[in-house]
Amino acid sequence: MTTTMTPPHRSATAGARRGAERGGWRRGRAPRRGRGPSRRKEALWGYAFIAPTGLGIAVFYLWPVLQTAYFSLTEWGAFGGHTWTGLDNYRRLSSDPEVGRALVNTLTYTGLGLLSIPLAIGFAVLLNRKGMRFVGFYRTLFFLPVVTMPVAIAMVWRWLYNGDYGLINYLLSLIGIDGPNWVADPATALYALVVVGVWSSVGYNLIIFLAGLQAIPKEYYEAAAIDGAGPFRQFFSVTLPLLSPTAFFVSVVSVIGSLQLFDLVYVMAGSGAGARANPAFPRLETVVQLFYDRAFVTNDRGYAAAIVMMLLLVIVVLTAVQFRFQKRWVHYA
Amino acid sequence: MWMSKRLGAVALATMLAVSACSGGGDGKAAAADPNAKVTLSYGVWDANQKPVMETLATEFTKTHPNITVQVQLTPWADYWTKLKAAVTGGAAPDVFWMNGPNFQLYASNKVIAPMPGDADLSVYPKPLTDLYTFEGKPYGLPKDMDTVAVWYNKKLFDAKKLPYPKDDWTWADFTDTAAKLSDPAKGVYGTAAQLGSFQEYQYDTIAQAGGYVISPDGKKSGYSDPKTIAGLKFWTDLIENKSSPDLKTMTDTTPIQLFEAGKIAMYWGGSWNVSEFTANSYTKGKVDVAPLPRGEKQATIIHGVANVVSTKTSHPDQAWEFVRYLGSKQAAEILGQKGPIPAYDGTQTAWVKAHPELKLQTFLDSVSYAVPFPVSKNTAAWNEAELTYLTKAWTGQEPIDKAATELAQAMDTLLAKE
Structure with a gap:
């Protein structure tokens, strides 16, 4: 807050002063030790500072990934102890119909889940308007689902969606519509899930877009207004292009998140092995759900490792594609 | 004088040092010394039974002052996932609850230890001790037992002026009664053909029809047997005749919630539902128990939890001592006051008398014709297949004989891998 309040010229001078001091420090030592060693020393300090985090990532993320890659080439039972089976798990993966349908479901969910981006932009623009009252209240309201546990969200929505006693079907019955069993009907289950997913992620995306909106300089709008652009023209010609880097970030993050969907399905489809008794299960099964079943229910952990390696590949490819196509639509101001 | 005083001090110091050393030695020998203080961890999954288990632990400590038992509750939904992770990480509880479907997996992987010495197993029902025997050796003592029966809502029977079920009723009686009690327009059904808990549904009717789920040697599926299919068709017919809600409805609202x-x-x-139905404000006073109807023969599934000991425990002697206590008559009597049916023969009267308003004797009488719970080394794998294939028949998407035959093939493949 204080930095944005400081008049620009003062912070600029402060920066220049800091720069001079830094230069002075360099100059004072440069003649004696030379630039090379000092730079190396600086780099060394840099590594020292990121070491705690780096080590954490190496131990808790990279090492497990490598281990999983290794285990995906083995047959691994319930309690450890594995035998090398080469590419057997991957061969089985390519012909397993359950993997295919889990992938289709997951990708459909991910694609539809992107709907939360236009929604979040819309709400962010509305909440960013000048003279809006109770802004803090609305922002809290939208953010609430983000700080609520996904399991709690899923439990509540499960009841809302209940075919006979749910609030949604009760409201529909008031206007004479006989609603389906939302999460038990193969025709509606996945879409019912998408609604919950979008609903619970809009708040988070909204906050990021609000930050993006506030970074757009007012001068652009003034200039656009002078040129005769109305609010809609301003939105499409100024706001949207300048918000595109934020949208890109949100899209990358939410695609990765959606591809790992598990908790919502696990709770909403019916808990544990019970989910398989849900007639809509073939339309709800996600890749991570399948991984969970293989790893923790049927004790087929080597195969489970192969499933997550496949998911890792899908995530890498989809993220790479997004980075490649960002040039077409992302404008960095 | 001065010298002697000083010598005395040295002597005292030496003595102290020696006794301190021997004290340290005692601490090191803790594992072997039967009198050392030991804390055992005891893994359980039922929150309702946690207080009883804690009472038993306290009682045990009274007679074994050196052993304290810590009851660790993990809810059912996460119990096996967490236990498997704990076993892999070497942090399993010393003593824990085991069930039939998981037993052979744990025994064959040497996660749990066979019982040392002799134990009198004749005091427990034979199908239960057989369930916890692997390669001829018993691996634990049954703690409790449960059988299946029909819980019925007297109020709904009265409303339709129907007589309550008789002890010798048959499948035809059941189906007729269910049809008469059903009023689909009001959302009221005679029964609920649940899918997902085979112990109370499919396994019972399969046995009653004279079929089988798995061959006695654990190698072949019984699902393609026409008698087994008849046991499954019993349920799909009930759904088709609208004597049971359809699978979608039962997915949204579970049968027990509907009941x-x-x-x-x-x-x-x-029998485990007693505490639930006597506490629930709706079912309290409105329900009673009848035996399962007779098909080709009379049958109910018997199952029970056993206490087992981890192979990795650092206190095997104390752990077995505790398991023996839990399997004793004395412990069974405490358990029967406020828990499930104790497995120990002749200790069940307290359990029956706890609720004189219910015909709880039904559950005990059915032990005489009870059949064991079907299991193999990796029961969970074909339990999943059961759901995957039978769901298609339960929704009416596929005829039951087709779904069951497909299931039999899938199950045979899975059994071959064990």
Whole structure:
């Protein structure tokens, strides 16, 4: 807050002063030790500072990934102890119909889940308007689902969606519509899930877009207004292009998140092995759900490792594609 | 004088040092010394039974002052996942609850230890001790037992002026009664053909029809057997005749919730439901118990939890001592006051008398014709297949004989891998 309040010229001078001091420090030592060693020393300090985090990532993320890659080439039972089976798990993966349908479901969910981006932009623009009252209240309201546990969200929505006693079907019955069993009907289950997913992620995306909106300089709008652009023209010609880097970030993050969907399905489809008794299960099964079943229910952990390696590949490819196509639509101001 | 004083001090110091050393030695020998203080961890999954288990632990400590037992509760939904992770990480509880479907997996992987020495197993029902025997050796003592019966809502019977079920009723009687009790327009059904808890539904009717789930040697599936299919068709027919809600409805609202809302007249449940139905404000005073109807023969599934000991425990002697206590008559009597049916022969009267308003004797009488719970080394794998294939028949998407035959093939493949 204080930095944005400081008049620009003062912070600029402060920066220049800091720069001079830094230069002075360099100059004072440069003649004696030379630039090379000092730079190396600086780099060394840099590594020292990121070491705690780096080590954490190496131990808790990279090492497990490598281990999983290794285990995906083995047959691994319930309690450890594995035998090398080469590419057997991957061969089985390519012909397993359950993997295919889990992938289709997951990708459909991910694609539809992107709907939360236009929604979040819309709400962010509305909440960013000048003279809006109770802004803090609305922002809290939208953010609430983000700080609520996904399991709690899923439990509540499960009841809302209940075919006979749910609030949604009760409201529909008031206007004479006989609603389906939302999460038990193969025709509606996945879409019912998408609604919950979008609903619970809009708040988070909204906050990021609000930050993006506030970074757009007012001068652009003034200039656009002078040129005769109305609010809609301003939105499409100024706001949207300048918000595109934020949208890109949100899209990358939410695609990765959606591809790992598990908790919502696990709770909403019916808990544990019970989910398989849900007639809509073939339309709800996600890749991570399948991984969970293989790893923790049927004790087929080597195969489970192969499933997550496949998911890792899908995530890498989809993220790479997004980075490649960002040039077409992302404008960095 | 001065010298002697000083010598005395040295002597005292030496003595102290020696005794301190021997004290340290005692600490090191803790594992072997039967009198050393030991804390055992005891893994359980039922929150309702946690207080009883804690009472038993306290009672045990009274006679074994050196052993304290810590009851660790993990809810059912996460119990096996967490236990497997704990075993892999070497942090399993010393003593824990085991069930039939998981037993062979744990025994064959040497996660749990066979019982040392002799134990009198004749005091427990034979199907239960057989369930916890692997390669001829018993691996634990049964703690409790449960059988299945029909819980019925007397109010719904009275409303239709129907007589309550008789002890010798048959499949035809059941189906007729269910049809008469059903009123689909009001959302009321005679029964609920649940899918997902085979112990109270499919396994019972399969046995009653004279079929089988798995061959005695654990190598072949019985699902393609025409008698087994008849046991499954019993349920799909009930759904088709609208004597049971359809699978979608039962997915949204589970049969037990429907029963507790007065929407289901006859609920196939276990003896473990007693505490639930006597506490629930709706079912309290409105329900009673009848034996399962007779098909080609009379049958109910018997199952029970056993206490087992981890192979990795650092206190095997104390752990077995505790398991022996839990399997004793004395412990069974405490358990029967406020828990499930104790497995120990002759200790069940307290359990029956706890609720004189219910015909709880039904559950005990059915032990005489009870059949064991079907299991193999990796039961969970084909349990999943059961759901995957039978769901298609339960929704009416596929005829039951086709779904069951497909299931038999899938199950045979899985059994071959064990």
